[in-house]
Amino acid sequence: xxxxxxxxxxxxxxxxxxxxxxxxxxxxxxxxxxxxxxxxxxxxxxxxxxxxxxxxxxxxxxxxxxxxxxxxxxxxxxxxxxxxxxxxxxxxxxxxxxxxxxxxxxxxxxxxxxxxxxxxxxxxxxxxxxxxxxxxxxxxxxxxxxxxxxxxxxxxxxxxxxxxxxxxxxxxxxxxxxxxxxxxxxxxxxxxxxxxxxxxxxxxxxxxxxxxxxxxxxxxxxxxxxxxxxxxxxxxxxxxxxxxxxxxxxxxxxxxxxxxxxxxxxxxxxxxxxxxxxxxxxxxxxxxxxxxxxxxxxxxxxxxxxxxxxxxxxxxxxxxxxxxxxxxxxxxxxxxxxxxxxxxxxxxxxxxxxxxxxxxxxx
Amino acid sequence: xxxxxxxxxxxxxxxxxxxxxxxxxxxxxxxxxxxxxxxxxxxxxxxxxxxxxxxxxxxxxxxxxxxxxxxxxxxxxxxxxxxxxxxxxxxxxxxxxxxxxxxxxxxxxxxxxxxxxxxxxxxxxxxxxxxxxxxxxxxxxxxxxxxxxxxxxxxxxxxxxxxxxxxxxxxxxxxxxxxxxxxxxxxxxxxxxxxxxxxxxxxxxxxxxxxxxxxxxxxxxxxxxxxxxxxxxxxxxxxxxxxxxxxxxxxxxxxxxxxxxxxxxxxxxxxxxxxxxxxxxxxxxxxxxxxxxxxxxxxxxxxxxxxxxxxxxxxxxxxxxxxxxxxxxxxxxxxxxxxxxxxxxxxxxxxxxxxxxxxxxxxxxxxxxxxxxxxxxxxx
Numbered sequence: 116x117x118x119x120x121x122x123x124x125x126x127x128x129x130x131x132x133x134x135x136x137x138x139x140x141x142x143x144x145x146x147x148x149x150x151x152x153x154x155x156x157x158x159x160x161x162x163x164x165x166x167x168x169x170x171x172x173x174x175x176x177x178x179x180x181x182x183x184x185x186x187x188x189x190x191x192x193x194x195x196x197x198x199x200x201x202x203x204x205x206x207x208x209x210x211x212x213x214x215x216x217x218x219x220x221x222x223x224x225x226x227x228x229x230x231x232x233x234x235x236x237x238x239x240x241x242x243x244x245x246x247x248x249x250x251x252x253x254x255x256x257x258x259x260x261x262x263x264x265x266x267x268x269x270x271x272x273x274x275x276x277x278x279x280x281x282x283x284x285x286x287x288x289x290x291x292x293x294x295x296x297x298x299x300x301x302x303x304x305x306x307x308x309x310x311x312x313x314x315x316x317x318x319x320x321x322x323x324x325x326x327x328x329x330x331x332x333x334x335x336x337x338x339x340x341x342x343x344x345x346x347x348x349x350x351x352x353x354x355x356x357x358x359x360x361x362x363x364x365x366x367x368x369x370x371x372x373x374x375x376x377x378x379x380x381x382x383x384x385x386x387x388x389x390x391x392x393x394x395x396x397x398x399x400x401x402x403x404x405x406x407x408x409x410x411x412x413x414x415x416x417x418x419x420x421x422x423x424x425x426x427x428x429x430x431x432x433x434x435x436x437x438x439x440x441x442x443x444x445x446x447x448x449x450x451x452x453x454x455x456x457x458x459x460x461x462x463x464x465x466x467x468x469x470x471x472x473x474x475x476x477x478x
Numbered sequence: 479x480x481x482x483x484x485x486x487x488x489x490x491x492x493x494x495x496x497x498x499x500x501x502x503x504x505x506x507x508x509x510x511x512x513x514x515x516x517x518x519x520x521x522x523x524x525x526x527x528x529x530x531x532x533x534x535x536x537x538x539x540x541x542x543x544x545x546x547x548x549x550x551x552x553x554x555x556x557x558x559x560x561x562x563x564x565x566x567x568x569x570x571x572x573x574x575x576x577x578x579x580x581x582x583x584x585x586x587x588x589x590x591x592x593x594x595x596x597x598x599x600x601x602x603x604x605x606x607x608x609x610x611x612x613x614x615x616x617x618x619x620x621x622x623x624x625x626x627x628x629x630x631x632x633x634x635x636x637x638x639x640x641x642x643x644x645x646x647x648x649x650x651x652x653x654x655x656x657x658x659x660x661x662x663x664x665x666x667x668x669x670x671x672x673x674x675x676x677x678x679x680x681x682x683x684x685x686x687x688x689x690x691x692x693x694x695x696x697x698x699x700x701x702x703x704x705x706x707x708x709x710x711x712x713x714x715x716x717x718x719x720x721x722x723x724x725x726x727x728x729x730x731x732x733x734x735x736x737x738x739x740x741x742x743x744x745x746x747x748x749x750x751x752x753x754x755x756x757x758x759x760x761x762x763x764x765x766x767x768x769x770x771x772x773x774x775x776x777x778x779x780x781x782x783x784x785x786x787x788x789x790x791x792x793x794x795x796x797x798x799x800x801x802x803x804x805x806x807x808x809x810x811x812x813x814x815x816x817x818x819x820x821x822x823x824x825x826x827x828x829x830x831x832x833x834x835x836x837x838x839x840x841x842x843x844x845x846x847x848x849x850x851x852x853x854x855x856x857x858x
Contacts, residue, residue, distance in 0.1 A: 171687035171688065172687055272775075286776045289776070316546055316714065317545065317714065317716065317755060317758045317759060318545060318754060318758050318772075318773045319545075319776070320758065320760075321757075321758035321770065321772055322772060322773075324760070325772055343688065345688075345762040346759065346762045349760060349761060349762050349763060349764040349766075350761070350764070370765075373762055373763065373764050374763070374764065374765070383689065384688055384689060387688055387691070387692035388688060388692075389692065389695060389717045389718050389720070389721030389722070390717050390720075390721070390762070393721055394721055394740070394741075397696050397699075398692035398695055398696055399692065400689070400692045400693045400696060401689035401692075404657050404659060404660075404690070
């Protein structure tokens with residue numbers, strides 16, 4: 116692996132890295148074969164840093180998060196390789212009881228669907244209280260007060276009344292606030308938010324995004340955001356990791372990735388978003404669909420859909436269809452998994468970097 | 479899978495129809511009774527659609543936006559007679575569809591079709607695609623179209639599968655064999671096979687990934703041009719609505735609050751709710767800094783909508799104007815303010831243009847200027 120992101124060999128390199136994921140592979144063994152949901156993922160989040168895992172459904176972004184939390188059912192799942200360094204410990208080798216202390220205590224997670232992730236037969240206060248009792252060893256009375264305070268912190272009006280209510284009595288936005296209150300009640304060092312606003316309406320999404328940003332800045336917790344929405348990415352995080360078919364295809368800062376995408380997939384994704392200025396034109400399209408996980412293409416996983424893929428007749432030269440590129444470092448923490456960035460193909464890269472209007476019109 | 483490339487290539491959204499209304503809706507109301515207790519006593523109504531009037535012009539895409547529970551889907555379903563109306567009139571080319579019975583009703587169904595949001599739930603998993611698409615044909619069969627004959631029907635099913643960019647032989651397969659985007663194409667073929675004039679597209683791309691979403695949007699626009707369709711396009715994604723619509727209506731709690739040609743609405747919104755809605759949309763361009771207007775609280779219950787203007791409980795403009803009384807007492811009329819732009823707000827003229835521009839379009843900062851999101855030092 117020449118991945119730039121895995122460059123820190125041996126122990127957590129510096130104090131400022133809170134999460135260091137290395138060569139993570141999570142497979143699922145099912146009846147039809149093996150699905151390599153996550154297949155060699157490396158990234159780091161700095162203390163108080165904000166990073167987004169971006170990609171479409173099935174790209175492995177949620178499985179990555181669940182693997183970090185060790186919430187993968189084994190079997191059918193299998194964490195085939197990798198290390199998850201969190202505060203000097205490899206979470207993947209941690210004994211179960213210590214992992215329980217990390218989960219919900221030092222690393223908290225909020226999910227997409229606030230209704231199904233809350234327990235319908237317990238009050239909101241009981242559920243927040245459960246976390247603080249477990250992790251901070253508070254007594255009932257203290258836990259209740261901690262729950263009221265946690266709700267107040269996330270902007271729930273009349274927290275003394277809300278704390279005694281059941282999830283079905285709350286609106287979707289209010290439930291998501293409760294989830295966030297619960298996640299933050301133990302002052303985690305890392306907050307994993309898996310599509311936290313996808314199920315919400317746009318004005319409620321705005322409230323929740325503002326809340327997450329405000330809390331992140333106030334408490335200094337690191338944020339791992341998982342989303343498919345590039346708009347949410349643009350305003351919530353500093354660094355972006357783009358995933359496709361279980362692999363990282365591009366990394367960089369949010370400005371770099373969203374304004375100057377280097378990988379053809381990222382570029383296709385960005386240009387297929389309907390937005391102002393595109394009215395009256397056909398939308399550019401990424402042709403085809405994501406590959407069948409049981410029949411992954413042998414070379415680059417994006418090759419069947421890539422408008423820039425090429426064939427070569429030169430002996431010994433790699434081809435997109437047959438040889439999978441590595442995540443090539445482009446300096447400054449940027450990386451892209453594409454043959455275009457191989458020094459042998461600078462000519463092609465030049466063409467790619469000055470796209471003609473029609474070049475993206477892949478239909 | 480690419481969309482079929484027809485004669486009307488490059489068919490982006492054109493200009494708003496030819497001005498002739500195909501559908502006219504007047505004071506449409508759809509209420510759902512709330513029943514409580516074991517005696518199912520009537521306790522009130524959820525006013526899902528509560529007095530909506532507008533027209534859809536032939537050939538246009540009329541976009542309807544609003545948050546969940548605002549009544550946009552119920553409105554469309556009432557129009558198609560999939561939901562019993564409580565009051566009002568809905569005309570299809572001059573005839574009130576809400577009064578159709580028997581044969582007339584069945585004939586009308588052929589002319590007005592629906593595309594559903596959920597490409598999984600809307601296709602019967604036990605039916606092959608040929609039956610899913612063929613079912614409607616069979617129901618509408620007559621001596622003229624001979625859709626009652628298996629051969630004729632199967633040919634038509636195959637034709638329309640090709641029309642939406644799928645292979646003819648997919649007719650034998652079952653829904654689970656398809657991806658989300660393909661299933662949505664099947665749903666479109668099902669609607670299209672009946673040769674409708676008007677299609678109610680109910681969140682047709684909301685369940686799809688971005689890259690598939692753009693394929694379906696292109697397809698819908700191609701089909702509009704090839705088959706002279708008119709769409710009522712419901713979505714909560716404001717970028718999708720902006721891209722596809724000719725005119726847009728914004729709904730809040732069962733009522734239309736604003737209606738305008740699309741460019742005007744997105745550049746110069748006049749209702750405080752629309753402005754807040756547009757300002758809330760996250761922009762994928764990290765340089766864009768919008769002046770966010772964050773609405774407080776949740777949408778009130780449509781079973782007990784606030785008196786006066788329904789938006790007044792969350793309205794930022796009312797707050798800025800010092801809580802004028804009429805907001806809480808008088809339901810603002812849906813009035814024309816010029817250029818086909820209608821708005822239901824007492825104080826629409828009091829909104830300063832800078833305010834709406836900063837909130838809706840945002841300020842683009844040139845790259846490299848400090849003040850953009852922190853450039854983080856990657857190296858170490």
